[in-house]
Structures are given as C-alpha cells and as structure tokens.
Amino acid sequence: MRRWRPRGIVPGLSRLPATGHERVPDPTVDGFVRAATRLVARLGAGGQLLVLVAEDDAPDLTALVAALAAQATVPFFGGVFPAVIEGTRQHARGGLVVWLPASGAPRVVSGLDRDTIQIPAMAGRQGGATALVLVDGLARSLASFLEALYDRLGNTVAYWGGGAGSLRSGPRPCVFTEAGVFQDAAIVALVPAAASLGVRHGWTKLVGPLVATRTSGNEIQELNWERALDVYRAAVAADCGREITEEGFFEVAKGYPFGLQKQGAEDVVRDPIAVGPAGSLRCVGDVPENAVLSILKGVPEQLVAAAGAAAAAARAVGAPSRLSLVADCVSRAIFLEDRFAEELEAMDAARGDGASQIGMLTLGEISSQGNGYLELFNKTAVVASVPTDEHVVTGSE
C-alpha cells in the first residue's frame, strides 16, 4: 500500500493543543449554546467551535447563530448535515459542538453559484495546518471553488471537509459563521496542526472504459458519442436486473456511480443523481469533457473495508492524535442501510488509537488525498487525524 508523506507536528509547540467535543442530543438553540459554553469553559477562548447540526428537527439556524454569537466567546462555524457521527453511531437529530485550536477566524466564501470565485486573503501556516472546508453541497460551482481555494493555499495545508445541506429539502442556507447563515457559500477554517488524511470508497469497476465525450460542468451529455442515459442503461441493466426509468433513476444509480481515473489511488467517484434534458446525467461534482470513466458497483463488504482502510491510512504518523474527523458520504449510508453502522465500527477499529471519532454524513467529501490536488469526492469516506495529546468530552458526565 502506498503511504503519504507525513507532515509531522507543528514546530515550536512543546505540547500539542487539546481538542474537545460535546454531543447535543436535543435540537434546541439552548442545547447548542450550553455545549459551546461548557467547552469554552474547559478548553479556553483561544480556539474555535465547529458546530454540526443534524437535519431532523434542526433548530432555526438564524436564531442559533444569534445565540452563539451573543454567548460564545470564540469564533464558530458549522452547517446542517443529514446526520452527525459520534463514535460508531450516526444521529439524524441533535448535533455536535467541537472545540478546535484556531489559526485565524473562519472565512466565508460566497458566490458558489457563479463561475468565478473570489477567495479572501488567507495563508497556510509554516510547519503545517489543516483547512476545514464546509460547503453548500448543492451549490453549482464547487469545482471552481476548490480550484480557487487550492490556487490560494496550495499544498501548504491539508484539506478536510464536505458538503452540507439536505437531499430531502433541496437547496437552502445550510452553512454558517457568526457573520450569518449562507447558501451557495463555503466556510474555510484553519487549524494550526497538519492532519493525516485517509480517503477511500471501495466501489469497484463494473464497466469501462467509457469516454465522457460531451459534458458541461456536472452534466454528462454524451458517453462514447451517444446519449449518456442510453449508454448508462446498456451498461448497468444486466447487472441491476431491473428497468432504468427516468423517474426511478436514482434508486438504481445510487448503486452504480461513475469513476474518474486517478493514478496511484482509487478512482474519484462521481455520483449520478438525476436525468437531465435530452438524456444527460447530472452528477454531484464536475466531469471534465473527454475524461475516461468507469461505471462502478458497490459491494457492502468492500465499502466497509474501504472505510476502515481510510481510517487506517489517516492514522497519524509521528504524532499522536486523540481526534479523528470523519466526512462520510450520505449515499454510502443510504446504500449500506443498516450495515452503515459496520462502516463506522470498521473505521473506529482500524485506527486503533482510541481517538474520538466524530463527523458528519455529507453531500460530497473534500480532501487533498493526502498531499496533492484538492478534490471533491462522492460516495467516499474521508478521515482526518488531528494531532492532539488530549481530547475532552463535556456534557456526558
């Protein structure tokens, strides 16, 4: 197995910064505020709070932001996700508040519905840092945003994050900082420690190669110079054993995503979610024209094993970690159904360092695949081990 070059710990720090989190079982503004207050009381005002809100019965985000801004004494950022992850369990209700060391205040990047994205001035940190990136997962220009972000920060930081929002509710404001609640936007927060990353999905090749001979952004119009839906139907029909209609497309397609070749790593998954005009296929994330694709197939055991491999790959080399951040695609949970718990257990077990595993189910995952080009993934598990000596869990005693 290939290994990513380790980034090590932050020079000049004799001791790694502590981290902490608290689960908020009841989705009330007060619940989140109390958790935030307790964490700040324990870990001090020198950090930042990552607030992960689960979709079911989520509190009014504007009220939540106002209350946190009034009572929390540290910068905060967050988003609404289909579910949050704590340990080996996912929670579709309530949320998590996570205390992290900070390198500057979280920055908002708006205009992800436009072609040109302006990234505010920010810089990596000598010795390493991690950029936590939360995006509106249903925004149109995610590829342009990630390209612009990488152009700004390069590989001076490790990247971890994912898409917020809801498959049920459709586009709406879903990410926030103390500056407000935003749609078609991204939040970038820097942690002054370089995380170790692991990225795996476990989907395997069913059909290919196919050439995406005509595309536009995230829409595949032609495959092998023919109508994309026709080619996709022909490729998948035999394996899935059922008719693929436009109305029931997602029910089938959730088990047969596309794969974009990436040398030395698994294919980058592109999730087809709907049929567009003239038989085009709309994906989560851009597909470059003339890219060579595969159609992938999911086998539950392989997906679970891959998630474990992601966690193992992220296990910190040379620096201890008590915090493991997980961005796991919501479509994996949908595909694995009850077996999704096995995936979380596999990740927790594979790491084997006793670190607290927290995170969220996402609409698209973001990572730099170790060191390297920043990508938007689909149907993937992205794990970041944050170097830390101590992780505090409040509210549970």
Place this chain on the structure above:
Amino acid sequence: MTDPLDQRRTLADIALLFELSLAAGTSIDLQTNCRRFVTSLMARKNLDLAQIWLRADATEDRGAAGPATDALPYHLAFAAPTAHVGVTTLGADHPLLARVREERAFRVAPDAAEVAALLGGGGLTRGTCAVFPLPPRGFLVLHASHEDVLAEAREVRQLEAVTAKLAISIEGCLAHAQAMREIAERRKAETERALAQEQLHHAQKMDAVGRLAGGVAHDFNNLLTSILGCAEILERDAEGDDQRALLELVVGAARNAADLTGQLLAFSRAAPLDVHPVPLDALVAQVGALLERTVDPQISVELDLRLGADVAVLGDESRLQSAFLNLGLNARDAIRGAGQITIRSDRVDLDEEACRRHGGEVSPGAFARVRVTDTGVGMDPQTRSRIFEPFFSTKQTGRGTGLGLAAVYGSVSSHGGVITVQSRPGDGASFEVLLPITDSPRAIEGDDVALTGQGAILVIEDDEQVRMVVERMCARLGYQVAVTASGEEGLAALDAARPDVVLLDVRMPGMGGHETLARIRERDAELPVIVVSGFVEEPELDAMRRLGTAGFLQKPVALAELSRALRAALGDSSPR
C-alpha cells in the same frame, strides 16, 4: 519495476493520453488551454504543482518562429496553484535553462536542493520535480509530494509525449494572439488616422473662419479707431455736461464694439500677443475672485490651484485673463439655479502618445493644466463639436455673441496650447486648457493713465480717418506730428527730417508696412518704429519684429495705450 504488460495500467495510460491530448487543444486561448491541460493532468496524476514557462519572445513581438535565442529570459505564463509562485522570471543564465535548451525531459531527484532552486522560492523544498520541454520556446515544471508520482522513467517519457501536444497547442495560441495583436494595432492605427483627419478638417475649418473674421475685424477696427479717437478728443474739449454725456456714450459704445472685434481677432489668432512669463495660478485666482463677484449667490466658485507660484506660462496676460474669465462666464451661464463652478490647476507632463491624442497640436513637455468645470446643463455631442465655432451659440438671441468660446479657443491656440471639452447632457461640462510651462514668473501689473510726452512723431497710415485721429491724439499728448498716407510718402518725409518715433500701419496699398519698415531700416537702424494695425498675422509681425520694432498697438488704439507706447519707444519713464 511494474509489469510492462499490465493491461489495466496500459488502459489507464491510454485514457490519460486521450484526455490530456484533447484538453490541450480545447480552444485558441493560451490561458484556457494551459488551465484545462494542467487541471486534468494534476487531477489524474495527483500532482500538487504545475508551472508553464515561456521564453520572452513568445509574448512579445515574435516575428517568425526562429531558432532559440539563448540570451532571452523566460517568464512564468501559467501556474497552478499561484500559492507556490516564487519568481516569475528566470534570467537567461539560470542553470535550469541550459538543460531545458537540450529539449529533453528530466527529473530532479526527490528532496534534492535543485527542487527549491527550480521552484524559485515558492515555498516547496521537498518532493519530486520533473521538467518537460515545450518546444520551441517553453517548458513545463511538475511537482509531486507523493513519493510514487513522477517516480519512474517510463512515466516521464509518457508525459513527454503528451506535453508535446501542449507545446503544439501553445504555438497555435501564440500565433493566434500575435495575429489578434496585429489586427488590434492596425485598427488602432486606423482609428487614430481617422481622428487625425477629423482634427485636421476641424483645424482647417477654424483657420478659414478665423481668416474671414480677421479680415472683417481689420476694416471694422479702422472705423472704430476713427470713432473712438474723435470721440475721446471731442470729449476732452466738450462744453457742458450734455455734450460730455453724449460723447461718453459714443466712447462707451465704440469700446464695446472694440471688445467684440478684439474677440474676433482673438479667435482668428491674428491679434498679436504681448508676451511675458505669466504666473498662471495668480492669474486664475484673480479670475476666480472676479467671477465670484459676478455670479449668482446660488452658484459657488471653488478654486483648487496646485501649480504653485513659481510656475508660469509664456503669454499675454490680458488675453489669458480674458480667456479664463470667458470660460467662467460660460460655466455660469450653463447653470440653472444653484450649482458649482470649480477651477482646478495642476502640472502635467505630456508624452508623444498624449500629444497624439490632442491631434498633434502640442509638443511633448511640461504643461499647466487648468480645468473649468460646472454643474450645469451639459451639452449633447453635436453642440460639443461646434462649441468653439464663432457665432455658434446655444443662448437666446441677444444674450450671447457666440464669440466668447471662439475667442478662448483662439487665445489658447495662439499661446501654443490646446483646449478640450468633456460634457454630457445633464452632467455639466469640463473645459481643459493645457498651456506650455515656461521659466521665470513675473508679477501681474497694470496702468490706465494717459501720459504726455515730447518729441516728433511721423504717422504712416493710409486710412484718412485713422490718420486724422492719430494725429489729433499725438498732438493731444504733447507731441509734434507729421502724417503721411503711404509707405512711399513716409520714407520721403523721413528723408526730409528724422522723427523721434514712427507710427507705422501694416496694411496699406502699394508699399505695405513690412516693406516700408525694411526701407526705414536701410536708412536708420535705430529709429523707434511702433507698428499699428487692426489685423496682422503673427508670422508677418514676427518678421517685422526681427527688423526691429519698438512695440505694437492694436487698433482701435486708446489714448492711454498710445501714450505708454510712445513713452516706452522714447525711453522716457518719468511721469508727466
């Protein structure tokens, strides 16, 4: 070594070559093609940096794609990400370039000192670099932190094949850009030529109208000289207040008429200039103060003078004052109700390009710029194009002569300057005057008193009425006067008795003023000769000045002016 017969890998290689080959030729724009190619390459290969360098002649005037020029530097043409850009130019002696010129791809060992040198201080010091030629004048640098990327010789050769496609695409884009540049330059030249043609037509039209106006003014001035002179003499001898009052009316009307002909002459640039260094800020400040007293209290006058007391233009003080006052009054008339007039001055250096934009009417150098801006009704393009023509007026009949801005145009032009206007309906107007700066400023001064004197004056003037009036005026000032009606008569009189001063008209039938002066100089090089005319063109006057003149008087001549000119010619500065 990996299995060379690994079909899965071969297929992956074919896929990469296919995608990259097509990405390189996506468009005819260099940046688009570089971006598409590099983005795909970085994504598929998991690279973290790509930089495309092009030799200096790629984006400058390239001419034919000749052989490599070893003396030229390389510039960074594209980088992803820009976060790792250190230097953007590599000098021709950079050690990397010697290897690049061999046009062979090469790989720098992981973490070698060359990596940092290659990436020019962009913050990356570790990882692996590989360099690929983009013949005939570029190269591509790739960097990977991942240990396995760019690790094998076969991978470098594979990328060398695909970067050759990028090189062809870059050459195509550069050729297209060069063609576009040439087309743009040709269009620009055509536009400039059309503009110059238009400006030439305008200048020719203004010149023709100016000559016409000058001719009219000349005849009119002769009449006014008679009227004004006679009236002034009669006014002094008048008995009783009634007569004096009537004569005052005549004198006043004649002076108003003289002002009008003065404006005509100013426009025609025929009025000679009494040239001295004029400190422009002081002059504009005087105009501003005068304007403030003249305008409606609802209109504010704001001055922002930044030339400084030491900056002067070579000019005729009264003509410049009149020009700026005219601009101020024009601004006032453009404002309905409340508003603001702003007069700003500063210094500006015009280069060749800026002078071309002014139709070549000025030469490169330092200029005093005065902007008179109003918040008035503004002008449409049609009005703006005719605003400096004489007798063109947007004012109601009887409220303007249509000569004010024409006179300003003539005055500024005769000072070697240029005037332009910017305006849109409803947006006010801004007149910009540029006058060449000179050295040595001089204080502004003035005198209106008629001074008597002693001496013999010879008048050479063909117009009988003017001759008579000038004779009377000189006599009134205490001088002995002899009058002649032509150049020939004047020379004869001069041979008979040498006068102390000659008053010489310019435009006369037979021997004109210029020739008469030349003949006088043959006889007497020192005799003071004052040139008097209602209309003389500057070149002719210059020629006469070179022969030696003791001053110039513009008809109609006022008694005080005549007295000062005679006193100056006689070298008499004592008060009388």
